[in-house]
Amino acid sequence: MRTQVAKRNTLLWKSAVDFVKRRYMKAFNAIIEPSPEYFLIVFDNNDSIQSCAGFSFAKSGPLLSECYLDSPSEETLSRITNTRIERDSIVEIGNTASINSAAGQTLFNMLSMVTWCMGARYVLCTCTPQLIKSMGYCNVKVNKICDADPQRMTPQAEVEWGSYYEQTPITGYIKLGDMKRHYHETVLKTVFRLDVQSEQAA
Numbered sequence: 180m181r182t183q184v185a186k187r188n189t190l191l192w193k194s195a196v197d198f199v200k201r202r203y204m205k206a207f208n209a210i211i212e213p214s215p216e217y218f219l220i221v222f223d224n225n226d227s228i229q230s231c232a233g234f235s236f237a238k239s240g241p242l243l244s245e246c247y248l249d250s251p252s253e254e255t256l257s258r259i260t261n262t263r264i265e266r267d268s269i270v271e272i273g274n275t276a277s278i279n280s281a282a283g284q285t286l287f288n289m290l291s292m293v294t295w296c297m298g299a300r301y302v303l304c305t306c307t308p309q310l311i312k313s314m315g316y317c318n319v320k321v322n323k324i325c326d327a328d329p330q331r332m333t334p335q336a337e338v339e340w341g342s343y344y345e346q347t348p349i350t351g352y353i354k355l356g357d358m359k360r361h362y363h364e365t366v367l368k369t370v371f372r373l374d375v376q377s378e379q380a381a
Contacts, residue, residue, distance in 0.1 A: 180221055180222060180223060180224070180229065180281070180282060180285050181221070181222050182219060182220065182221050182222070182285065182286070182289050182293075183219075183220050183222070184217050184218070184219055184220075184293060185217060185218045185220055186216070186217055187214070187215070187216050187217065191218075191220065192217075192218055194220075194228060195213075195218035195220050195228065195231045195233070196212075196213050196214075196218075198228045198231060198276060199211070199213050199231065199233070199274045199276045200212075200213070202276035202277075202278070203276065203341075203343075204341075207340065207341040207342045207343040207346075208341035208342055209339060209340045209341035209342075209343055210339050210341070211274075211339060211340065213233055213273075213274040215233025215234055215235045215271075215273065215274055216233075216234065216235040216236060216239055217233065217234050217235070218231050218232065218233050218234075218274075219231060219232050219234065219286065219289060219290055219293055221277075221282045221285045221286050221289075223282070229277065229278055229279055229281075229282030230275075230276065230277035230278065230279070230282035230283050230285070230286040231274075231275070231276060231277075231286070232272055232273070232274060232275040232276075232286055232290055233272070233273050233274035233275075234270050234271065234272045234273075234290070234294055235270065235271050235273075236267075236269070236270050236271075236297075236298075236299065237252055237253065237266045237267070237269035237270065237271065237303070238266055238267045238269075242269075242271040242303055243271065243273060243305070244271055244273070244303045244304065244305045244327075244350050245303070246331050246332060247305065247324075247325055247326075247327050247328060247331055247350040248324065248325065248350065251266070252266070252269050252271075252303050253265060253266040253269060255324060256269065256301055256303075256352055259322075259324065259352075260354070264300075264301060267298070268298070268299060268300040268301055269299065269300075269301050269302075269303055270294045270297075270299035270301075270302055270303070271302070271303045271304065272290060272294070272302050272303075272304045273304065273305065275310060280313075283313055284313075284316065284317055287313065287314050287316075287317040287319055288317050290319075291319060291353065291355055291358055294355065295355045299355060300354075300355050300356060301352055301353070301354060301355065302352060302353035302355060303350070303351075303352055304321065304350070304351060304352070304353065305327045305348050305349070305350045305351075306321055306348055306349060306351065307343075307346040307347070307348045308346065308347065308348075308349075309346070311349075311351075318358070319353060319358070320353065320357070320358075321349075321351040321352070321353055322351050322352050322353070322354070323349050323350075323351045324349070324350050324351050324352060325349065325350050326347070326348075326349055326350075327344070327348040327349055327350050329344040
C-alpha cells in the first residue's frame with residue numbers, strides 16, 4: 180500500500196471526497212459534503228483508494244469540531260493541558276473512511292506523523308467509539324474533551340448526518356508530542372519516496 184497527500188480541489192482530493200461520501204452514506208445514511216484542506220489517502224497496489232482522512236489546520240479558519248466546544252480550540256486545549264497552545268499548532272482530522280482494516284491501520288499509522296511533519300502539535304477530532312478503538316490499535320490515544328452534541332449543529336446539518344450521532348461520538352484531542360513510540364514504529368515499517376507532483380486543480 181502507498182499513501183499520498185492531496186490538496187483541496189485537486190482531482191485526487193475530489194476522488195477522496197466521493198469515496199468518503201459513499202462510505203458515510205452506507206454507514207450512517209448521511210449526506211455530507213466534505214471540504215478539508217487536505218486528504219491523506221491510502222491506495223492498494225492497483226491505485227484504488229482503500230482509506231482516507233481529511234485534515235485542516237486551525238490557522239486557516241474555524242474547525243467543524245469547534246462547534247461542540249465552549250471556546251476556540253486553542254483556548255480549550257490551553258486550559259486542559261495547562262500549556263499555552265497557539266492556534267497555528269492545531270489540526271483537525273475528520274471525514275475518515277476505510278474499506279478494509281489493513282488500509283485503516285496504515286492510515287492511522289501515517290496520519291499523525293504526516294500532520295506532525297506539516298507543523299501540527301495537537302489534533303482536534305470528533306470520533307465514534309469504534310474509530311477511537313481502531314486508532315488505539317495503532318497506539319494513537321484520543322483524550323476526551325466533551326460529547327459531540329448534535330444540538331450544537333444546525334437542524335439541517337443534524338439531518339444530513341443521518342444516524343452518525345446515534346454512535347455517541349465525542350470530541351477529543353491527540354497530543355502528537357507524546358507519540359514517540361508510535362513514530363518510531365511507523366518509521367521502521369515505512370519506505371519513503373520523494374514524489375514531487377504538479378497536479379492542477381480541476
